[in-house]
Amino acid sequence: MGLFVMSDILVDRRILIVEDESLVAMLLETILEDLGCTIAGPEGSVSGGVSVARSEQIDAALLDVNVAGELVFPVAETLKQRGIPFVFSTGYGEGGLPEQWRGHTTIQKPFTEVAVRDALVSALGQTPQT
Template identity: 45%
Template sequence: MTYSASPVIGLRVFIVEDETLIALMLETMLEELGCIVLGVAGSVAEALRSLDGPAAQADAAILDINIGGEKVYPVADALGERGVPYLFATGYGREGLGELYPRRIVLPKPYTQGVLAQALVELRAQSG
């Protein structure tokens, strides 16, 4: 199901996800919502490098918490320093974050396109 009238149309999104199939599914969902995917990084190092390129223009970022056994927190902190809103995607729920980012939106895996859209709307509302 697509959400052509979605308030996230034109939102520029950066993805950090190490599972190729999940990254492709997320990219497709975002494009169907009318978002513009600026890039997909599959490692923390790649994500940090991407922040010096097109990803620096992101309106939002979706971060998987566990990237190849490494926590994505350095990317979250770098995005925060740049003023880029982000949310976490995880199969572990809020508990997977611990106490580190108590006010961040958590997108529970697996998610539907509708849940993704709602999380992005909420993220925009928090940051705007």
């Protein structure tokens, strides 16, 4: 269990992970499981992410901006059309996003458990707990 208070808003939420680096995907899975979430994926490609985003029941998503050399924005667009909140994950922070995607919740790599929790809580429209 992580060193933070479990946020009830995240318990039993199904979270899609789109991440091509297996160690980062495994870390995110561990963090999300510690938060009480259920995992969709992880998907290591944009096409896999789009497929899950279109067809599966998910509550939110964590999207690596650059997935195997391909930008993740088709997944983000699919989620946006369905009204599903998402968080971008990037080594460049929000400043590395194209203008149209700025303002969306973003975590910068390397991230902490608390940063992931707070970003998801924010994306889901709740105030993070300390």
